[in-house]
Amino acid sequence: MAKVYGAEPPLTMFPILPADEARALEVLAGARVAPAFIAFHPADGERPAVLVYEWVEGAQWETGTAQIGALFRRQHAVAAEGFREVPTDAAGILAQGDPMAEGCDALLALRPPATAGPSARRVLLHTDAGTGNFIVGDDGPRLIDWQCPALGDAAEDLFTFLSPAFQVLYGHEPLTADERAAFLEAYDDAAVTARLAELEPALTYRMGAYCAMRERALAESDPAASARYARALALSLDALR
Numbered sequence: 001m002a003k004v005y006g007a008e009p010p011l012t013m014f015p016i017l018p019a020d021e022a023r024a025l026e027v028l029a030g031a032r033v034a035p036a037f038i039a040f041h042p043a044d045g046e047r048p049a050v051l052v053y054e055w056v057e058g059a060q061w062e063t064g065t066a067q068i069g070a071l072f073r074r075q076h077a078v079a080a081e082g083f084r085e086v087p088t089d090a091a092g093i094l095a096q097g098d099p100m101a102e103g104c105d106a107l108l109a110l111r112p113p114a115t116a117g118p119s120a121r122r123v124l125l126h127t128d129a130g131t132g133n134f135i136v137g138d139d140g141p142r143l144i145d146w147q148c149p150a151l152g153d154a155a156e157d158l159f160t161f162l163s164p165a166f167q168v169l170y171g172h173e174p175l176t177a178d179e180r181a182a183f184l185e186a187y188d189d190a191a192v193t194a195r196l197a198e199l200e201p202a203l204t205y206r207m208g209a210y211c212a213m214r215e216r217a218l219a220e221s222d223p224a225a226s227a228r229y230a231r232a233l234a235l236s237l238d239a240l241r
Helices: 018-027 065-076 090-101 154-162 164-169 177-187 190-217 223-240
Strands: 002-004 037-041 050-053 123-125 134-137 140-143 150-152
Touching: 018 037, 018 050, 065 123, 065 134, 065 140, 065 154, 065 177, 090 190, 123 154, 154 164, 154 177, 154 190, 164 190, 164 223, 177 190, 190 223
Parallel strands: none
Antiparallel strands: 002 050, 037 050, 123 150, 134 140
């Protein structure tokens, strides 16, 4: 599989970082988390960066949250350093959302207080672990598209999979309480579960802000996608009320 990179979009939560994606695959080798790295060719003049990795046989994830919780547990146990760092405190997360929330009065009115402090532990995050980025094969699930890895609070990755907004953007209905419970039981880390509860309001606000921005940006060029972001925003607002 060869991945050819394009230009990074402006004002996004999901930057395109080719060299970091290549290094993430190398770091995760053998952990049964990501595709196997083969080669990386950095951009050179007008030639774009190219990443080569093994094709993951299987289908996009549809059901079975415990296997995803177990994958995240393996991923977050892998030692990593040198990647970009993302905020692990509520204030930093909310500040990332504020520019994207401009013009969305309903969301700004529900901006939560910045009560959660920074995390003492940083792990390797995917940061965009929505359901469409999990491929399930005979050897279990693999998480693909590592274009924006980071070091941060493990709760952030858990949120991206559990969030109703992320679920509907990938064509799924929000997870049930039982599906969420099975995921957290398989992840099996009470401290991270507690951090998720602390950070979830701020993460929900930031995700809602991103959805509001994307809804506006796609309103004319892609009405169907804009409608999906509108529903994801509505779910984020519901969660903050």
